[in-house]
Amino acid sequence: MTSSDFNRIRHLTFVLINAYHSVNSAATQEALYAQISDEMYQLSETLAPFIRDIKSPTLTKEGAEKLLASVKDEVVPFEFPTKAVIQKLFNKVKKLQVPEVDHLELRDYTYFAWNDLASHRKYMLVKHAGQMRGIYGTIGTDTKKNTCAICSQTSQVVQFMALTKSNVDGTYTKNGNYICLDSDACNHQMQHELGLANFVSTVLPK
Structure with missing residues (x-):
């Protein structure tokens, strides 16, 4: 479960x-x-x-x-990777700050994410298509009350944008959606994984 x-x-x-x-x-x-x-x-x-x-x-x-x-008690806890694995998942990110999770109940998480306010980025660890993926993108500074693309609940959301494709001419494409600013709250509100799967498919590099 x-x-x-x-x-x-x-x-x-x-x-x-x-x-x-x-x-x-x-x-x-x-x-x-x-x-x-x-x-x-x-x-x-x-x-x-x-x-x-x-x-x-x-x-x-x-x-x-x-x-x-x-x-x-029957819920399978989120499999939080080791810091070495996380560094490999985000190998393009310098000086990545990974939060401590020892105090957290990982049964409360379907995915794990944290905000880096200094760089205006959100980092996400998500099990997708059978493997752990590391996703990051920029988040806006303005929040609004709207429906989150991941948990499908009304919440304080922020625009998340990730680089999804680099073109041969040097330009690039970004995709994303509005998601909960507070990813812990998002996990507590999530009642199905369809929104998360659709979101990940949108923001993964093509």
């Missing part, structure tokens, strides 16, 4: 709890439960005990958090 899968499960769980406490129709509650349980089964068949446990109109948010803690 990925971090984004867990985020989706958590979101669906609280949608169901809100319905338990705001919708009086038992039939409506049961229909929503059936829809949500089906989606959860599609994410992981190991969720069967959890799905049974949330079939309770008296379930509280506090109770759900306790149940979700056991589900999170």
Whole structure:
């Protein structure tokens, strides 16, 4: 199970709890439960005990958090590369500053990224097509509230632009999109990986 899968499960769980406490129709509650349980089964068949446990109109948010803690144990942590591997992924970058991650819960990450405010760059480590990729690009100085291309949630976004192609005449092409300025928040909001995959395909060098 990925971090984004867990985020989706958590979101669906609280949608169901809100319905338990705001919708009086038992039939409506049961229909929503059936829809949500089906989606959860599609994410992981190991969720069967959890799905049974949330079939309770008296379930509280506090109770759900306790149940979700056991589900999170099944999340595969993001495989953070060694500093030597990261240097190789960003071999064109001089004096790369790599953040320490020992204090982080890597189960919370589908990808990892950090901002270098001095150079106005964002660096990203992403598993794409079965291999770890290092991507970097410039980020603007202005943020705005809009939809992030990666997590598909409304957030404070910034324009990210990466060099994607060098032409024979010496010119080059840049591509990118608006993504969350805070990549930690982006990871916590992500409920599927389609946006991330599309974004990476756009900004990878051609």
